[in-house]
Amino acid sequence: MDIARVHTLVDNTHNTATGVDIDRTVLTNGLTECHQLASWVEAQRLAIVTALNQRPDSCPQNDVAKASRTSLRQGQKVNDRAAAAGAMPELGQALACGDINTGHLDTAAATLGKATPEQRLQLEQGSARWAIAAKNMSNGEFAKFTDRELRAVQTVEDESARFERQKRDCRLNMWTDPLTGMVCGRFRFDPETGARLLGKIGNTVEAMFHDRQPDTCPADPLERQHHLQALALIALVDGKGVSSGRAEVIVVIDYETLRNQVHDDTVVDVSGGVDLGAETIRRMACDADIIPVVLGTDGVVLDMGRRARLATADQRRALRVIYPTCFIPGCDTPFDKCTIHHLDPWDPHGTTDLTNLRPTCSRHHHKLHEGGWTIQHNGWHDTITQPDGTRTHTGPPRARAG
DSSP states (O other), rough: OHHHHHHHHHHHHHHHHHHSOOOOOHHHHHHHHHHHHHHHHHHHHHHHHHHHHHTTTOOHHHHHHHHOOOOOOHHHHHHHHHHHHHHHHHHHHHTTTTSHHHHHHHHHHHHHSOOOOOHHHHHTTTHHOOOOOOTOOOOHHHHHHHHHHHHHHHHHHHHHHHHHHHHHEEEEEEETTTOOOEEEEEOOOOHHHHHHHHHHHHHHHHHHHSSSOTOOOOHHHHHOOOOHHHHHHHHHHHSSOOOOSSEEEEEOOOOOHHHHHOOTTTEEEEEEGGOHHHHHHHHHHHTTTTEEEESOOBBBOOOOOEEEEESOOOHHHHHHHHOOOOSSSTTTBBBOOOOOOOSSSSSTTOOGGGGEEEEEEEHHHHHHHHSOOEEEEEEEEEEETTTOOOOEEOOOOOOOOO
């Protein structure tokens, strides 16, 4: 983006922000221009951080924290972002042009940070491909893309060595807050242990609080979920949690990857966002420690037909992995704040099969029932039609789950 364009954006956004009775289209265009301007400014900051990294007398993360009055952690995040922009120049250029946002670069930085030096070199060679993907993807979609890219350059030996390092790096730290008297803690577990822990807590929350939640629950949905998870952990410690012996972890994985090896179209997604490698998933599947959504599993029926009106706990857990947010494209409302919507109404002909269910936020649920929006679907593929005739064709984030 040249400096003349920057000046134009500054003038446009200033005029839009200070105007009176401005048309909605002008306002939304103003938001787009603000984003482009902010991206350009961030690109300049990253260039300065890169220059600071080349000086022996500089500590860039400290300099960033001081200049922006933020924490050292935030300063390190900006430093990592600058490193990613330098390692993948097409991504850095896309940010400067306003085609992507900082979240895309942060995702790239996090993915590169998981790679060995040899893997990182392979990933950096895909800079142009990553930039094209980022321009056409939300932050969440791009995170899944980069995860697939990383898996493609990993070998079984890489995964095994990484797992051993993660096992050695497990930690649990607990302390008492002197002001509140509350016992606080911080833990770090390897992905396999973490996935089991999250699964047990999730199962216990579903079993204990599906029908009735305690009066102690906060009003805020996210705080409520955190409170229920804490109560579930207490129940597990007291030996009162779910102990059915069934699998605790939902994994969406395509059949080819599960049975053979990672390939170009591999789909692997674990409940809770846990990073489990394909080899680990294959081993856990043999031991019945996971529920692979793509496979038939013991004791778990995901397609309920007309036997139930409401989604079962297992269906909700599977659906949470398939759709971490509201299923409407561009909506980032978390799954736990959504209602499970029947695409084909359960009465008189709809089913409670998994492919007929979608997590829907309150706003979009209203649009589907009272706002005139309609949906046609074929399995996991949906066509959304708005009252003005606008159509959106969308597939599931994990299309192979069905």
